[in-house]
Amino acid sequence: MSIVSNTLKRIKPSPTIAVTSKAREMRAAGRDVIGLGAGEPDFDTPDNIKEAAIEAIKKGDTKYTAVDGTPALKKAIQEKFQRENNLSYNLDQISVGTGGKQVLYNAFMATINKGDEVIIPAPYWVSYPDIILLAGGKPKIIKCEEKENFKLTPKKLQKALSKKTKWIILNSPSNPTGAAYTKKEIEDLAEILKKHKKVYILSDDIYEHITYDSFNFFTIAQIPHLKDRTLTMNGVSKSYSMTGWRIGYAAGPKEIIKAMAKIQSQSTSNPTSISQAAAVEALNGTQDFIKERADSFKQRRNFVVESLNNIKGINCLNPEGAFYVFPNCKKLIGKKTKIKDDTDFVEKLLEKSEVAVVPGSAFGLQGHFRISYATSMENLEKAISRIKKFCESL
Numbered sequence: 001m002s003i004v005s006n007t008l009k010r011i012k013p014s015p016t017i018a019v020t021s022k023a024r025e026m027r028a029a030g031r032d033v034i035g036l037g038a039g040e041p042d043f044d045t046p047d048n049i050k051e052a053a054i055e056a057i058k059k060g061d062t063k064y065t066a067v068d069g070t071p072a073l074k075k076a077i078q079e080k081f082q083r084e085n086n087l088s089y090n091l092d093q094i095s096v097g098t099g100g101k102q103v104l105y106n107a108f109m110a111t112i113n114k115g116d117e118v119i120i121p122a123p124y125w126v127s128y129p130d131i132i133l134l135a136g137g138k139p140k141i142i143k144c145e146e147k148e149n150f151k152l153t154p155k156k157l158q159k160a161l162s163k164k165t166k167w168i169i170l171n172s173p174s175n176p177t178g179a180a181y182t183k184k185e186i187e188d189l190a191e192i193l194k195k196h197k198k199v200y201i202l203s204d205d206i207y208e209h210i211t212y213d214s215f216n217f218f219t220i221a222q223i224p225h226l227k228d229r230t231l232t233m234n235g236v237s238k239s240y241s242m243t244g245w246r247i248g249y250a251a252g253p254k255e256i257i258k259a260m261a262k263i264q265s266q267s268t269s270n271p272t273s274i275s276q277a278a279a280v281e282a283l284n285g286t287q288d289f290i291k292e293r294a295d296s297f298k299q300r301r302n303f304v305v306e307s308l309n310n311i312k313g314i315n316c317l318n319p320e321g322a323f324y325v326f327p328n329c330k331k332l333i334g335k336k337t338k339i340k341d342d343t344d345f346v347e348k349l350l351e352k353s354e355v356a357v358v359p360g361s362a363f364g365l366q367g368h369f370r371i372s373y374a375t376s377m378e379n380l381e382k383a384i385s386r387i388k389k390f391c392e393s394l
Ligand SMILES: *Cc1c(COP(=O)(O)O)cnc(C)c1O
Pocket: 039, 098, 099, 100, 101, 102, 125, 171, 174, 175, 204, 206, 235, 236, 237, 238, 243, 246, 247, 248
């Protein structure tokens, strides 16, 4: 009998972290690996935010805080939702956790009963299904293909809903595809959800600020009849290059927020006091660099999409946001190439050509792979030319 619990047997470690560590191992062994696996911005945290953290340490902001966030940070989040999304929340409708990931974990642990279903459109962020499984729920994976721009259609949503549906998760712009829902697309999904009054919506807006080509970000809580059953998750990790600071937040129904605090009070307690002070500055301070950074991401996206589409056997959509592309490599899989599937493709690409990417199957959609272009143009140019050579060698 193994010491590990039955609960643990239900879940798998994060596959994106697995690729990153394999690449790190190869690099440590002296190999020139280019990592396009990591899901974080390559930019540094802006100086004004770092200064706020240093100031917090000097001031003695180094003690326990309120479990689910300091009043100052909750206020900054409240103002953020008002300013950027035209959404009003009371402070008791806001929760702060140790990264968006903990916020999601709290939300599902606090609300899911055994057998409850959670609709997850695929390709999905790798942690959703496993968090649902840990909470005792049933992930209901709905595949959204390339020809649907990897987005959930009202028809598929309608079909996926059942008496057991407790939540549906929406992530726009998406990790791993970069696809983002327009206002119209969200309204069409909302129309279906209107009739299913017991279903809650988890909107993961972590890439809100990374969009291109004057795309207008819209979030489902802005639909008046859904606001009362939407929990909107966001955080400072991606927008402000603060992945290591571990601050995420959510706004939504008071009852859920209170239940989430209860979970957090018996697990981690408050997120780091110093990171919370830094997050206040992130949200209240200058937002100028956000656009500059999105512009350089856009330049990289343009390069990556165009050059991938020039590789025979690869097809790549042009995404609206985030810093990922999700190219299709189905034409390179099969008897002729001796590539078994996307995982095999990715493993051979790493082994032979020293480029680390993540297989589509890790995100619930076979025949693709994810590239994170949150790295320098120089790295991207080198990596793409290696991918091209690799594909031509098959
Ligand atoms: C990065 C990410 C998160 C949360 O990240 P944290 O660092 O835990 O705040 C949530 N959802 C998606 C889709 C992400 O890519």
